[in-house]
Amino acid sequence: MIEYKYLDFEKPIIELDRKIKEMKNLADSENLELSKEIQLLEKKRDRLLKDIYTKLSRWQRIQLARHPLRPYSLDLIKLMFTDFIELHGDRYFADDKAIVGGFGKLDGANIMIIGQQKGRDTKIRQFRNFGMCHPEGYRKALRLMKLAEKFDLPIIIFVDTPGAYPGIGAEERGQAEAIAHNLREMATIEVPIIVVIIGEGASGGALGIGLGDKVFMLENSWYSVISPEGCAAILWKTENIDNPAKIEANKKQAAEALKPIAEDLARLNIIDKIIPEPPGGAHLDHQKTAQILKKELLEALVELEGYSSEQLCNKRLEKYRVIGIYNELR
Amino acid sequence: MAWFRKKSRDLSGGEKREIPDGVWTKCKGCGEIITSISLKKNFWTCPKCNYHFRIGSRDYVILLLDDESLDEYDGNLVSADPLGFKDSRKYTDRVADARKKTGLNDAVIAGIGKIDGHVVSFAAMDFNFIGGSMGSVVGEKIARAIERSIKREVPLIIISCSGGARMMEGILSLMQMAKTSALLAKLHKMRIPYISVLTNPTTAGVMASYASLGDVIIAEPQALLGFAGPRVIAQTIGGELPPGFQSSEFFLEHGFLDAIVNRSELKKTLSLLLGYMRVPK
Known part of the structure; x- marks a missing residue:
């Protein structure tokens, strides 16, 4: 325990x-x-x-998203899917343990499932690299998506990462290229893609598997261009501050400024739906969380199955094409 | 080469452009004292060590496009403040200052121009405008530049120079990566050429979207290129970074660049490539 x-x-x-x-x-x-x-x-x-x-403040909501007892991808897969068979490796370099994927059945329907995976104790946490993917993770995810496309299976993706891993090997093997490549390819995958932010959605590390026809967020998850810690480090140079209370205050301020919680993203029309969690948060009742989410996924699948692959790709492009808020001077 | 002698379209200085105002300047690469005139004649690169001084988006227009050939588009797009973002300063003040300081409306200029007679959809980023960061305006202008390529069936050239997505527009900035990359999928499908040019620095959200998606990717020498910032990586691994880490040369070595090209050869190289990469009829 x-x-x-x-x-x-x-x-x-x-x-x-x-x-x-x-x-x-x-x-x-x-x-x-x-x-x-x-x-x-x-x-x-x-x-x-x-x-x-x-x-709850935004910072408190982020604490819930990071709750050590929160359901992770494999927990939700186990509770929602039957006959899950995990597939490994990117076929180029390695098998990234920070991301899992494979075939599974959702109420009997065949699905490709992909999810970023964290660990609960120190050992597993390290094994999963805290849910931080290397380039081979993004390439593994894309391989599985192409596999799904080949066999006409809808794709369900769970996003839960504090960011793409910032390390020497990750840079050597093209972290930026891997994410960019996924974005371009995911835009034209000819099967439905449903993305759910289940915990943390940090920046390019999340978006790298996060482009889809439907994007949902669990009620207490967050999704942002940068983590509050990263933002505070840039804006207030927190690494040079000795006072922990001051650093904490800066992180809170960054969390408020970034507008990273589900309600914020719904308001900005970035996500399609907020998936409610059981009272007190998903960590208090995994079963119920999975049950609520499963219902929403099935509904979305039915809707998306009504489109031809061409309609699907056109709608997906249009969905992202219109994102942006700016002014035009006369 | 008439373009750099033209007095009316002079390359002029600015804070982050590293271009000196005085008669003499000290090279940041080797410490050599150089006259500003010879530096300018040498495309703002050091004649001794080949250090490439950072220049602005308008400078690339002058450097790469045929005389007066740029038909600029979307110059009237300016940032809104969708999050009401404020840290030590208001985002709206930051933008107002950047506009005043640079004379630009945001961190990219875009339009239709010619390179040795080849008509191209062209965009150049500017580090001097909030670190070349990509918010809604940059994303939209790049998106429209891609759409102009598609509509006119002309090659796309993007000169990147950016620290990544603009924090102050939050998730909207992140989504510009998806928006531009999705449109590039369309461009790719239509077999329209895209040459991505990376300059110092090109990192994070820009590197992890359109900057990495060129059919051909070239970089200026010694540019900082990568996903994560070197400081973050050093902190994460708790140690020193190897020499030359995340440089153009490192990128070439690891297979993520087609070539490193000196600024003096950039126009010639683009022109040569455009001769090979034609839109199929």
């Missing part, structure tokens, strides 16, 4: 949960009639939960 540190704003709820559990135990062991008291506490808990979660 993983050692779990609760987020600060979760603590009052966790405390109430503990009390409810205690009372239930007491009722059972002493054979007492406490159902009224328990009900009252549960009501209080639900109110508190709603109260806290409707007022």
Whole structure:
């Protein structure tokens, strides 16, 4: 079991949960009639939960997106798909462990699934390189997409990365080329592509597998041109600041300024839908999260199946062609 | 070569362009003291060590296009402030300052021009305008430049010089990578040539989209090219970076460039390539 540190704003709820559990135990062991008291506490808990979660700041939402118990790609695949068979390797250099993919069935329908994968404990986290892909990861993803195109399978992609890996090998093997190439190729893949930001969507590392006909975000995920940390480092040179409280404040300010949460992206018309999470966040109920998401995916698949491959590609191009907000001087 | 003698279209200085205002200047590459006149005659490259001083987008227009051949498009596009972005300064103030300082409306100029008589859709980025960063305006102007190529069936030439996507327009900047790359897929399908020219620096979001997607990719010598910034990489690996890391020469060595071309040879090289890369009839 993983050692779990609760987020600060979760603590009052966790405390109430503990009390409810205690009372239930007491009722059972002493054979007492406490159902009224328990009900009252549960009501209080639900109110508190709603109260806290409707007022979360962007920075707090990002903490939820990074929650160590949040469902990762393989968790969701396991809960939603049957007969998943994982496929490996980019056929050029290596198998990138930060990205997984393969065939699977969604309510019986054959699907190609691709997802960035994080790890929960230190060892797996390192094995998965914290969900940070190398060029071979982007090339592996594209190989699987081409495979899907060949066999006319829709593609479902889960994005969850703190960024493309910034390292020597990554540069030597063309990190920028790998991402750019994916963007160009994904624009003309002749099968439906549905992208879901399930946790973190950091910059080009996310976009490199993130171009699709439908782009969804889980309620507590984030997606931005740069992480709040990266933004703060550039704007306020946080690496030269000694005061941790000041750095924290800068990150919070960057998180607010970047407008990176699902509501922001919906408002800017960048995403098609916000997928609601169970009360308190996806980490509290993986099963329910998967259930809600599965329903949305099936609906989107039905819609996209109505288009010919030509219509699909034209609509996809048009979707991205119109993104941008600027003024024209007379 | 008449173009650099023309007084009316002089290459002029600016802060980040590294072009000196005085009579003498010290080369950033080798420390040699050079007269500004000889530097200018030498395409703003050091006669001794071949260091390429950074120049602006208008300079590339003069350098690469036939005299007065540029028909500029979309010069009237200016940044909005979609996020209401503010750090130590307001984004709108930053843009206003950059416009005033550079005389440009954003970090790219684009249009239709001629290179040794070859009609091309041309775009050149300008580092002097907020680090050449790509927001909605740059993305839109590049997109329209690609569409002009498609519509007129003429080759596309983009001179990149950029630190990446513009942070202050958030996700909209990131999406310009998708927008431009998706349009390049269309260009590619129609077999219209695209030559990408990389200058110092071309990194991050621009490198990870259109700058990497040329049929032929050439770079000026010793330019900084890559995805992640060298400082970020050094921090991540917790050590020194190897010498020459992320330079044009490194890129060529690893197979991501067709050629490194001196600025003095750039126009000749583009012209030669355009002779081979014709739009199929």
